[in-house]
Amino acid sequence: MAACTVYSTQSLSTNCSISTPSKTQLSFHQKQVVFYTTSRRNSKRGINSGRSYVITCAASDQQTVVIGLAADSGCGKSTFMRRLTSVFGGAAEPPKGGNPDSNTLISDTTTVICLDDYHSLDRTGRKEKGVTALDPRANDFDLMYEQVKAIKDGIAVQKPIYNHVTGLLDPPELIKPPKILVIEGLHPMFDSRVRDLLDFSIYLDISNEVKFAWKIQRDMAERGHSLESIKASIEARKPDFEAYIDPQKQYADAVIEVLPTQLIPDDNEGKILRVRLIQKEGVNFFSPVYLFDEGSTISWIPCGRKLTCSYPGIKFSYGPDTYYGNEVSVVEMDGQFDRLDELIYVESHLSNLSTKFYGEVTQQMLKHADFPGSNNGTGLFQTIVGLKIRDLYEQIVATRAETPVAAKA
Numbered sequence: 001m002a003a004c005t006v007y008s009t010q011s012l013s014t015n016c017s018i019s020t021p022s023k024t025q026l027s028f029h030q031k032q033v034v035f036y037t038t039s040r041r042n043s044k045r046g047i048n049s050g051r052s053y054v055i056t057c058a059a060s061d062q063q064t065v066v067i068g069l070a071a072d073s074g075c076g077k078s079t080f081m082r083r084l085t086s087v088f089g090g091a092a093e094p095p096k097g098g099n100p101d102s103n104t105l106i107s108d109t110t111t112v113i114c115l116d117d118y119h120s121l122d123r124t125g126r127k128e129k130g131v132t133a134l135d136p137r138a139n140d141f142d143l144m145y146e147q148v149k150a151i152k153d154g155i156a157v158q159k160p161i162y163n164h165v166t167g168l169l170d171p172p173e174l175i176k177p178p179k180i181l182v183i184e185g186l187h188p189m190f191d192s193r194v195r196d197l198l199d200f201s202i203y204l205d206i207s208n209e210v211k212f213a214w215k216i217q218r219d220m221a222e223r224g225h226s227l228e229s230i231k232a233s234i235e236a237r238k239p240d241f242e243a244y245i246d247p248q249k250q251y252a253d254a255v256i257e258v259l260p261t262q263l264i265p266d267d268n269e270g271k272i273l274r275v276r277l278i279q280k281e282g283v284n285f286f287s288p289v290y291l292f293d294e295g296s297t298i299s300w301i302p303c304g305r306k307l308t309c310s311y312p313g314i315k316f317s318y319g320p321d322t323y324y325g326n327e328v329s330v331v332e333m334d335g336q337f338d339r340l341d342e343l344i345y346v347e348s349h350l351s352n353l354s355t356k357f358y359g360e361v362t363q364q365m366l367k368h369a370d371f372p373g374s375n376n377g378t379g380l381f382q383t384i385v386g387l388k389i390r391d392l393y394e395q396i397v398a399t400r401a402e403t404p405v406a407a408k409a
């Protein structure tokens with residue numbers, strides 16, 4: 001993109017740097033502009049009128065915090081996003097007056113963009129080339145990187161829209177830098193340049209058995225697909241899922257792994273879930289949640305006088321582990337709650353939750369009792385990760401406030 005030329009008589013702001021222009025430095029995304037100055041104050045600083053300079057300014061004092069959420073389609077990303085947005089308060093809505101098929105959701109604090117918008121091939125194009133949407137060749141990672149970087153630097157972008165209704169690429173929409181940008185979709189951690197922009201990353205790892213059960217529930221009941229077509233679509237995606245999507249979990253700071261229960265031998269109904277929250281150690285601004293005693297290995301059955309459990313009950317586990325060569329802490333919940341208000345008993349035994357008041361996890365869960373997974377570990381751990389992201393954001397902002405921007409000019 002071409003650099004813009006600015007004619008101004010204003011003095012330079014202190015959080016801008018100035019250098020002799022060179023063509024390679026001119027980049028709109030870095031907010032570098034050619035600047036002609038006539039200001040006296042600038043002349044005193046050695047900046048002469050009539051000559052051109054390159055000015056690099058931080059677009060705002062507040063840099064956007066970027067969160068990545070990766071998962072296959074139909075694995076609960078939208079549900080997770082609704083829980084996360086709710087932690088910050090306020091409703092998330094598509095951009096006002098924009099494309100009704102926009103995939104973007106904006107709230108006061110967060111903007112969630114769907115990485116499907118970076119499909120470089122539309123539905124017909126993919127069919128012609130014989131590639132799935134999961135294949136990197138069907139996605140524009142250069143543009144994804146440029147635009148996420150620009151937003152992180154405080155610069156608005158015109159982001160493309162992939163229209164899931166028509167299967168076409170629609171005209172772009174304006175995305176302004178929010179406090180928190182969530183990039184959700186198939187590939188937030190695939191490209192190392194994009195990955196490096198993430199302040200925190202999450203992978204929703206839904207086992208094949210559970211994914212199948214959820215897909216049937218949604219695509220048969222809500223979308224009128226046949227059982228055979230659902231099976232065929234899952235099978236067709238599998239090779240690319242395993243090649244390009246699944247490997248991203250090794251980079252995630254938190255993984256929510258969803259497996260069939262171990263409380264019922266040979267269960268094949270897929271209704272009771274064993275959910276593991278795998279938390280990487282040593283991540284900036286993130287201290288893993290633990291049960292009872294940090295670093296110990298613990299198994300806990302909370303059912304009894306304080307927690308009502310029907311068959312097959314509930315079992316929690318906690319302990320240190322390694323995951324793709326990284327040290328992690330894992331909290332696990334197998335089973336489901338009968339009474340959500342009793343969750344406070346479990347909450348009171350978990351530490352490092354980053355809640356703002358006693359019972360906040362329970363309150364959030366009760367608020368969204370109708371969301372899928374509210375009676376099991378998926379809802380519980382999604383809520384906890386939402387609170388950890390709020391905490392991470394607040395820590396990053398506080399750290400920046402303590403570090404004054406150095407005047408570079």
Ligand SMILES: Nc1ncnc2c1ncn2[C@@H]1O[C@H](COP(=O)(O)OP(=O)(O)OP(=O)(O)O)[C@@H](O)[C@H]1O
Pocket residue numbers: 071072073074075076077078079080214215217218372373374378379
């Ligand atoms: N925790 C859960 N427990 C049970 N079912 C769930 C859970 N999360 C999601 N589902 C089921 O999976 C479906 C898809 O969920 P959701 O829309 O959140 O996923 P998604 O990843 O955003 O999907 P897509 O990418 O296809 O839009 C839901 O309609 C629901 O049937």
Ligand SMILES: O=C(CO)[C@H](O)[C@H](O)COP(=O)(O)O
Pocket residue numbers: 072073116123133134163164165167186
């Ligand atoms: O894996 C997906 C991510 O959501 C979709 O299948 C992909 O975006 C293609 O979308 P559509 O099926 O609407 O053409």
